[in-house]
Amino acid sequence: MTRAVFTPYNKEVHHERKFIMKRETRGSFNFKFAKGRAAAAALAIAVTGALTISAIMPVVADTKSKATSAALTADQKIIHLLNRLGYGPRPGDVERVKRMGIDKYIDLQLHPERIDDPGIEARLANFPSLRMSLTEIQQKYPPPQLLARELGLKQGKGVNLQPPGEGADENQKREYRQQVMAYYQENGLRPPQFLLQELQAQKIIRAAYSERQLQEAMTDFWFNHFNIFWAKNADRNLTTDYEMNVIRPHTMGKFKDLLMATAKSPAMLVYLDNFQSMSPDAQLPQMRRGGQLQRRPGAPGNVLGNPRPGQGANDPLYRQQQIDRQTQRDQMRNPDQMTQQQRQAQAAKGLQKRKAGINENYAREIMELHTLGVEGGYTQKDVQEVARCLTGWTLDRPRQGTQFVFREFMHDNGEKTVLGQKIPAGGGIKDGEMVIDILAHQPSTAKFISTKLVRRFVSDTPPAALVDRVTAVYTKSDGDIREMLRTIFTSPEFNSREAYRAKIKSPFELAVSAVRALGADVNAPLQTAQFIAKMGQPLYLYQAPTGYPDRADQWVNTGALLERLNFGLALTTNKLRGAAFDIKRAAGSVDMADRQGIMDKAIGSLLYGDISPQTRTVLEKQLKDGVAV
Structure with missing residues (x-):
């Protein structure tokens, strides 16, 4: 069994850190804090313990017989609702939903356009790429290779942005990186990596602070369902548009509309290569003077331009010369002013270079x-x-x-x-x-989508009867996602003891729910995103088209649990850059010197009292003497 030992960090090694986690292969968790940090120690122990418990609770439950089939209490129903429709309760949320009523809360979340959410826009104001068009993003965040090709940068001008070839040494690579960054800075540009950082930041901020919790959960669900990989070629510049303008507007509409939007999305066309799919019999358009493309009636296929005497129409050299001349003329123009025919000429160059198929x-x-x-x-x-x-x-x-x-x-x-x-x-x-x-409109689609939704919101083992009812709603409503969700949230299966705490939180869900439960203020989420990646879920960087698996075994392993502990400790001791946690506000009326009271408060905020006597005994023992038990 893994043991995490927290001891004071050597200031000569790293003056900013007070604690370190060491992995050993015995015991459980041993926390050691500097004197005078009783409240922080109590809170850190409670939070890190609670985060670990929340990660493995369904797994532990599966190893035991069901102790009871009693119905959920009123508070448990609300806690369950807040955890599934969004990213968990904030201080005061349970009471707010209780006053509003569960049915009204569900209906409001199903209609995010009715929810005022003014605070979120202020938090997102520092991320300009979210409000840019595809063209603006391309101009502001061009990849280095595109700069070299499209902006006319020549070695004769003293700038070489072509990456070093194979066999280049570290000095050449470093010089290349320095040249690239200097050019970006001198011209008011930014590398595409900033797009990823802003995407990750907005995702965390929206999930943590938006009142439209279900919309955020569904944006995450559908992005994962129609997954793309940010780092694939042009998707570095296309993923922002994909989430903002393809996924987000369709989260609770008709499934067919969402499917069509993703099929025509530039990001999906690039990710799964459909942009280059063409008939083997495709005939490239004819090029005429003036840069316009037009196929003459009855003209032979695969002819570009009019060959000079002695040149064959299908001579590869002649074809390449014609296309290169047209492309050079196009690059002298503002690309936004190019006509459709001129753009088609530019596209034809790329098509000519690869085998049709x-x-x-x-x-x-x-x-x-x-x-x-x-x-x-x-x-x-x-x-x-x-x-x-x-x-x-x-x-x-x-x-x-x-x-x-x-x-x-x-x-x-x-x-x-x-x-x-x-x-x-x-x-x-x-x-x-x-x-x-x-x-x-296929019956298989209705069942497949219904099963995934029930798995996401109810259990890793979707109840068959509920899947059948949701499938029927899909068919009757022509794939109305909102009505499918309503059927799930109002079902006996959703509100059952078996579904309560039956889902393992993903690293993203865990991090955001901890921020919400503790009332922390995250205004620069970069390190939070890094922690989420360490826990096994780098945002927008899952390479396979399957998306992240939605099941417990994806997230429960020794390394992931240790990183969850690290995150809880960093958050509660204000070692998470860009995040601020006010322990006095979290403690409320509890005396800061009362370690037991502070720990009880934290356990109540994160687990709402759902903790076994054995686990409480372990945490209290840790709190008392700071030695392994």
């Missing part, structure tokens, strides 16, 4: 992960047909990943059959839109 990545994931599920009844042939329907769903400027556009010349215009339904030839963009409609 259909990419099945998105077609497979939209069925397996987004709609039907693994056992949803589709075949490999369906994957191929869906991929054909989605050819030509691409980006206006692929290198920048700006906005969705349908390119007819990339599309497979033949007849298709998806899940037994015919899609006529010549449909163009409507082929893909028909696929979205077909998938959204």
